[in-house]
Amino acid sequence: xxxxxxxxxxxxxxxxxxxxxxxxxxxxxxxxxxxxxxxxxxxxxxxxxxxxxxxxxxxxxxxxxxxxxxxxxx
Amino acid sequence: xxxxxxxxxxxxxxxxxxxxxxxxxxxxxxxxxxxxxxxxxxxxxxxxxxxxxxxxxxxxxxxxxxxxxxxxxxxxxxxxxxxxxxxxxxxxxxxxxxxxxxxxxxxxxxxxxxxxxxxxxxxxxxxxxxxxxxxxxxxxxxxxxxxxxxxxxxxxxxxxxxxxxxxxxxxxxxxxxxxxxxxxxxxxxxxxxxx
Numbered sequence: 001x002x003x004x005x006x007x008x009x010x011x012x013x014x015x016x017x018x019x020x021x022x023x024x025x026x027x028x029x030x031x032x033x034x035x036x037x038x039x040x041x042x043x044x045x046x047x048x049x050x051x052x053x054x055x056x057x058x059x060x061x062x063x064x065x066x067x068x069x070x071x072x073x074x
Numbered sequence: 075x076x077x078x079x080x081x082x083x084x085x086x087x088x089x090x091x092x093x094x095x096x097x098x099x100x101x102x103x104x105x106x107x108x109x110x111x112x113x114x115x116x117x118x119x120x121x122x123x124x125x126x127x128x129x130x131x132x133x134x135x136x137x138x139x140x141x142x143x144x145x146x147x148x149x150x151x152x153x154x155x156x157x158x159x160x161x162x163x164x165x166x167x168x169x170x171x172x173x174x175x176x177x178x179x180x181x182x183x184x185x186x187x188x189x190x191x192x193x194x195x196x197x198x199x200x201x202x203x204x205x206x207x208x209x210x211x212x213x214x215x216x217x218x219x220x221x222x223x224x225x226x227x228x229x230x231x232x233x234x235x236x237x238x239x240x241x242x243x244x245x246x247x248x249x250x251x252x253x254x255x256x257x258x259x260x261x262x263x264x265x266x267x268x269x
Contacts, residue, residue, distance in 0.1 A: 009116040039124035042104050048119050073116035 005034055005052050008059060011044040013069040026062055030054075046073070083121055085111050090132055091178040099185065104128070130190055133182035136175045137195030143168040150202050154210035155265055162232050162261055169236045170252065177240070216268055227267050231260045 014020055020038055027036050032053040039046045047070070049059055056072050063070035089110050093102050104125055108115045122128040148160045169176045182191055207224065210216035216224075238244040239252035 007120050009119045011115075037123040037127075039104065039119075041125055042115075044105065044115060046104070046115065046119050046124075048123055073119070074114060 003052065005050050006054050008049040008054055008056050009073045010047040010049070010056075010059065010063075011069070011071045011073050012038070012047045012063065014038055014045050014047065014063075015040060019068070023063065023066060023068065026066070030058075030062075032058075044073070082111070082113060082117065086113070086118065086121060086128075087132060087135070090128060091136075091174050094129075094132075094181050095174055095177045098181065099129075102129075126187070129182060129185070130187050130194075133179060133187055133191035134195045136172075136179040136182075137191060139172075139175070140168055140179065141195060141197075141199050144199070145202070150206035150209060152206070154206075154213070154215035154269065157206055157210075158228060158265070158268075159261060161229075162257065165229070165232060166236060166252070166257060170239065173240050224268070228264060231264055232257075235260060 014023060020040065023038075027033055027049075030051075032051045032055065033049055034051045036047065036049045038048070047059075047063075060070045060072070086107065090102075090107055093107060093110060102125065104118055104122075105115055107128075108118045111118075118128075122131065144161065144164045146160075146164050148157060148164065150157070152160065182188070207216065211218050235252055235256060238250045242250065244250040
């Protein structure tokens with residue numbers, strides 16, 4: 001069976017284009033992340049991370065260091 | 075790890091269509107959709123990247139289903155009358171059986187997503203219908219005319235009847251239900267006008 005990547009979903013407060021730009025370079029440099037998107041039109045500014053070896057703790061730490069809220073949604 | 079659930083995904087598409095038809099783009103949000111489906115927002119984002127991704131995928135899926143139905147038992151080599159009749163049959167069947175999907179597709183087609191959705195879902199359709207028209211003109215079954223005039227006359231009456239049917243009323247608020255008799259009558263007049 002083909003291996004499926006993990007999809008992690010987070011509620012954030014990344015609301016502006018500048019804030020998105022600020023996290024973009026960080027997320028792009030993570031080798032475990034295959035792709036990511038953020039829905040800034042949604043009230044939860046949902047961050048969606050796709051990757052085979054992504055770790056939710058690492059993502060939360062990464063965003064918290066940049067002073068953003070980041071809560072995993074289930 | 076969460077995996078995709080086909081039943082849930084079908085429900086999401088169905089409810090998304092209903093919200094778009096009832097409330098348009100302004101009233102549509104991922105949060106509202108999740109609530110209406112009784113699922114978590116996270117589950118919705120497993121399926122789709124964001125609202126735009128969902129709307130585009132929805133448009134492409136409906137478009138492909140519609141175009142598959144259009145091609146049923148149709149060939150560009152058919153005589154013009156036979157081929158156009160088949161198109162009327164296929165298009166009206168899909169529209170009558172899938173009123174919400176058709177309305178939803180219309181809404182998506184009038185949005186900024188239209189170019190992307192059409193490009194992804196139409197694929198071979200343009201060339202097939204182009205060939206059908208060229209064949210008909212070459213066989214002197216159809217007068218040469220612009221695409222716009224052709225479409226307006228060939229399909230305009232069909233879509234007007236379907237609109238009356240979906241609204242349940244025609245001009246002057248008169249109750250209306252599409253009948254085969256009306257379809258036949260309109261089709262015969264279209265053939266007279268085009269051939």
